Amino acid sequence: MASPALRALPLAALLLLAVPAAPVAAQTNDDAGTVTWSVRPADASGEDGRAWVEQELDPGATATEHMAVRNLSDTEVTFALSAADGFFQDNGRFSMLPSNEPSVDAGLWIDVQETVTVGPDETAVVPFTTTVPDNATPGDHAAGIAASVLSEQVGADGATVGVESRVGFRVMTRVTGDLAPAVSLEDVSSSYDLSWNPFAPGSAQVTFTVVNTGNARLLVTGALTAAGGEAGFPGPEEIDQELLPGDERTFSVTVDDVWPLVYIPAALEITPVVGVEGEGAAIDPVTADAGFWAVPWPQLIALAGIGLLIFSTFRGRARSRTRLETLLEAAREEGRREAEDEPAAT
Template sequence: MVCASFAAAATSFATPGDSPVTWAVTPSNVEGPDGRSWVELELDPGASVDEHLAVRNLSDRDVTFALTAADGYFTPTGRFNMLPGDKQSVAAGIWISMDKTVTVAAGGTAVVPFTVTVPDNATPGDHAAGIAASIYSQGGSDGTQLGVESRVGFRVMTRVKGEVRPALSMKATASYVTSWNPLESGSADLTVDLENTGNVRLSVYPSTMVNDARWPAAGTEEARTLELLPGDRRTVSIHVPHVWPMGIMTIPLTVSQGVIAPDGATQSLDPVQESVTLWAIPWPQLAVLVALLLLLAGLFRGRTRRKKELVRLVEEAREAGRREAGNPLISGRYPGSGKSVRTQ
């Protein structure tokens, strides 16, 4: 089993029975590290350029590092990585040629040249690769056979000259999360699928405006946008709190975008906009409304029953009065005499 990792900064790696190895790999000139974090190139098809990398051995012993290059990509969390050693590169990773190993003295730095050669038939646009220095250990301290490769490197971005075609595809869905407290609002969750369908790198920033507040994608910040290579797909989530259920709702979604140039500058493009529809049924409020209606209906039926009972009692009293007035034995009078008699 091989476990590989890729770091863009100095890292430490402990091999069984040896002291830890700490090293760093950065772009450089012929004299040493030149302050760049990665290499950005712009070349014609068929052109080549010579570059350099510096391997700094920060440990207390001499170390021989393996040097590799491979196709590059961004992970779902937005970190740059390169294909592991057991995966075959088919793109920009095979454009890079250099020595396969370098031995660096303890505390020393070695500058290694490498060459990037663009094929004659390379398509215009951005192509990503990674370059790394690695060490490999076989076997663990407990006797297990576990191959571990640890890599430290940086990205090599090559823009092949030609027609630049930026394009971004977006699909979004939304769902409503109900708060069962009728006096509290719920929330909306948006899932946004983004795909760079063009041929150049894009910086994108998904967000929505709800209740006069801007809500970005989870994990993004104002100063940090997502970066998509050509062909990259990324799914992001936007959580919008304080959304009152209003039945059928429409949430506006905006993805700001720009083309990342080889010099690192970003050229803004028109944003991609879409309206996302969702059902936000006010179940708690409807339950309260139904309860109130049932209460009012009960009160109304009770009032109606009492009114009917009162009418019935009045009618019975009237009927009793009429019977009493029409019966001489009950009234105590003989018809036509005008005299009353006392009965015993």
């Protein structure tokens, strides 16, 4: 919830900073100067080293956690504190609903004071409580909690624009009960990127959608094998891919150095892991056939060219031999005529 002062400022635009897995400092600028701050999980005494909050609660239960709001600026700053439903973006990064979108799930379970004022280079530890409704469904529920500031900027048309900047961390609540992790693979499609160099292989790409059909948060990993090659996902430079219950996300995986052998058998396997910070339990892998056609057109064209060259060579030799025989026959015939026309000796 925003403070009365923040609500009074007309908002022409909102800027939402994604809530990262490992919270970092945020910075904004306005006429009052630069405001830089960070928000991290904490206990009553201060930051406790966690990246985010994981908690397991019964329906109807309440738990108290803390957030450390650190003001890295040179002046005192009043931050607005808020909670909202959390979600994973298409790129796998965690975020929370913007201020103008109402929460319908775990964002409503969190109660935190509206504002906190923090002096320059100081940290304020603020408690917040999570109260699970009596009728909450078992499984994982995601929310985010953040500290924000509102600044004014003047747009190109001269209008004053209010910009909300916020940073925070995720709050994952697992409601006790029957945990039923499940996942499905949908819309599996394969394609082949042909290399027109007949002496170079191409690459295979498989696109598919992973759907979390259970009630537990899942970390998704897997591999695609094709023609003896293999590619894992996520890649070494990519972030972990997590899916909340009901989430679906589309992935594309490429295997390089695949020769076109008319039909390429390929197999896709994903290995979901039930997500809990610091641990995880794997569930049965899910597999799908991803075979595809890969007609070796460059090689066929090259073979056709070689065949045409061989045919042309032999045909040229046959023509030369026929022409030579024709010339020899004409020479013999000319010799016979000359012999016949020559007068007999007396």
